[in-house]
Amino acid sequence: MALPRWQERYPMPVGRWSRSWDRFVALWAGLNLLCVAFDISYVPLRTFWLQRNLYPIPSVPLVVPLAAIPDITPWVDPIKGIEPHRETQAYLRQFRQLDAALRVQPVGAALSPAQLSLLQRQRQLTLTLIETNPFLASEGSGTLEKIKSRLRQRVNTDSARDAARTLFSPAWLQQHGWQGERLFWQEQVLPLVATNYWRSIDGNGRPTDHFWRIDLLLFQSVFALDILLRVIRLRRRLPGLSWRDALLRRWIDLPLLLPFWRWLRLLPVVERLQSSGLITIEPLRAVVSRAVVALLAVELFEVLVLQLLDGAQGVIRSRQWPQRIRSLCSHQSVSGSNEERELAALVRIWAPLLLSQVLPRLGPELQGVLGYALKQSFENSVVPAPLRPLQPLLGVETGLGQQLASGMVESLLDLSKKTGQQLSRRDQQQLDLLQRVLDRFWEELAVALEQGEGLARSQELLCVLIDGLKGTYLSQISRSSIESLIRELDALTTAAASADFPASAASPKAAPATPQP
Template sequence: MARPRWQRPRPRSTGVRGLVWDRFVAIWATINLAWVAFDLTYVPLRTFWLQRNLYPIPSAPLAVPLTFIPDITPWVDPIKGIEPHRETSTFLQAFSELERVMASPAADPALQTRLLQRQAELMAQMIDSNPFLASDRAGTLEKIKNRLRQRVDRDSAKESARLLLSREWLERHSWARELQFWREQVLPLVETNYWRSIDENGRPTDHFWRIDLLLFQSVFLLDILQRLIRIKRRLPGLRWDEVLLRRWTDLPLLLPFWRWLRVLPVAERLQTSGLVNLEPLRAVVSRGVVALLAVELFEVLALQLLDGIQGLIRSRHWPERIRALRSHQSVTSSSEERELAELVRIWAPLLLAEVAPRLAPELQGVLGYTLRQSLDRTVVPPPLRQLKPLLQVESGVSRQLAAGMVDSLLELSRSAGQRLAQRDDAQLDLLQRFVDRFWDELALALERGPALERSQDLLCALLEQLKGTYLSQISRAGIESLLRELDALTVAAAPKGSSSVSPPAEPPTPRA
């Protein structure tokens, strides 16, 4: 698509230092945008960053391990105010102690039984208190309860946990197999729980703004100040508030909220610095928006235009409007500039002195044919029409008469055209008087006769028919064909070797 004027690539910064700085800020802003996206999605995706497992089917325990991703939760959790939950941490520590005792061959069976009972009590307590509500993960406890029920085929999750952690169950099932069940299906879900502190404003603790302010927004503020100074030096007549308005797109870089809006200034910096060419993406988005809105926009504009024309046509002040076209009543006319009379003075010599003489053969043919038909019907009697010599004489006479008449008329028009081509104030006054008299007579004729109402009715009916035919033919398919035609014209008009890449920098306009 053709690029709008307001979206043409802006000239790049002059000088190597300015270009290097702009590209550094563009890269730094891109890193900040990625950091903002990571911060906004960290809490919802903390389970993934903690376990580095991908679950293709959420309802199934099938996991795809991504061990090459490092565990970043120990560094990011303090920034978000996340701490281990006491209840789930106690459960995990008790299970670690139970695993150590059960793996020891010389362990006391009474100690093992006591640890199993304590683990069952902790599980029952966790089911009753539901500590996952603190992290908005109530569904995690339901997953644990469902897996416990499915393991022993019972209706109660507490009874299922008590049975799984009993000596009777472990005597019939090996501890290694049960330990695998707990490690793979229960403990990973318990580990996902956490507790998040609250600041003095009653909101979850988040120290992201400190990193954003120190590492990124300070650089953005320096860059924005440099850009404002450049604009002020280039256009010293602008006030500082007008300069600030010219860089309103940089505001999201300094806002501590709505940080996802930073994608707009980041894209603008990547485009202007020449690191990324976003013009194809902009063209696709513009094409989609135009395709969606063009039909409604065209219909509204066309309907408004036709309604306005109908309102003018139905007005009873047509004669007054026509009289207002006279030179002494027109608001826009002046004694020095008589547009209509000047136009007649230019076109009349053009038609009479240049166009009409070139039509001499055609005019002679038409006039000669007309004279021959008249002579044949009035002068030559019917019995003599069969004589060929007489017909030849008649044809020659008609050609001579036609040639003489055409030559006389063309000589008259040529002389009149040459006369009109000369600058003459009296001639302009006569032409102006003729035009004014024409408007007066036309307005008087419309006032006296029925032509005004009849013309209004016919024109309004014509516009109504135009509404029904033209507006009904507007469709999205037609808009798509127009867009394709516009693309073809744009490509055909583009010079060879040109592309949609940003053109080279234009030299700054010298100031007067």
């Protein structure tokens, strides 16, 4: 048996330069796939990249800071056309001014007119933020709901507007002090406000995205060059192959050049990593295929077998069944040339085998059967009943039966050998006679079916037989376990691997690999 597919060596390019280039392109394609995944997920995950905080349990205020990750938003935001939102940035600037004015304010002290003006300004901006919802531009309405929920919980009220008025009132600040309120705003509210952004629109009315330029210059140009090299390599190996057919053979590389549906690049990337020998996906493919087989095998087999049996029933029930039998004649089914007389040629091959080789080897058995039949015939007809108890007469009877059986069988076998030898010779007249016999057989069978009730009764009986086969087959395949078949396949594969492993390990050198286009 052969080794499992995932334990075989994948065919690699012969040239060292080709092998190194293929591995470089495979790694470059893997890097491009990571970049594509990052580009697709950047906007939905921009809050994470901005704050670098991980929330393992969404319903619990548990934060895991990831300070080791750098802030990449200043470099990636311009690529995605993301700019700071003017309203939320004005809100953050105003809060910094209020924080600078109230940071030195002692608890319980009265506020100055400048501090009251800043406090009133911040309260008005908060109310405007709640009413206008500037987070709609970044599809972050849920962020505003989080802010409103935290404001209500802070004051223990049912209205976010009333909570904002209370939190920025002089009485609340004189009672609780600015230091505690400052921590509340900086830890629970302002980080949510800072996540808001504004994204520009291009000429097609879609959000701006300049990643395609990086993709084209750094990655797709390399992929196009690699595809061209692979096509040239394929045409050198197969000179008669056209450029179009060579490009069609590399259809799996098409997603690497498409500017849309970039997630489809997973297929060519995995194929290149597999073909370059960097990874192997056969175990995973085997597991997935077996799961699919376990789900679809029974239904698929049932449909196929039912379709075949229904087709056979349709042919049998047809009124043209005698005509179909008559069409088996050579003058209707073939053109008439000697080379196309398939059935006659098949009879010419099998008849000598049966007559000259198989039947002669059955001589002792045929003699025994015929001798026993003659003995029984002699006992019942030749020897009279009163003389049957005499033993000498019975011995003479047995010997006579054996001699007659031996002579008859030898004569028949000798005739069979001569007939087989004669049929084994290629003779045009012999072929014509065989063909005439076969044609006559089909013709007489069709005529016999057309006369009387034989046709209808035969059709009925055959259809009933096929119906019985349907029920028997379906009951057996429904009771059979596909999982047991898969386990049997695993056992056979493991046995093959264990049997071939010592031979493969003992060989000093691996077999030379064939070039891969």
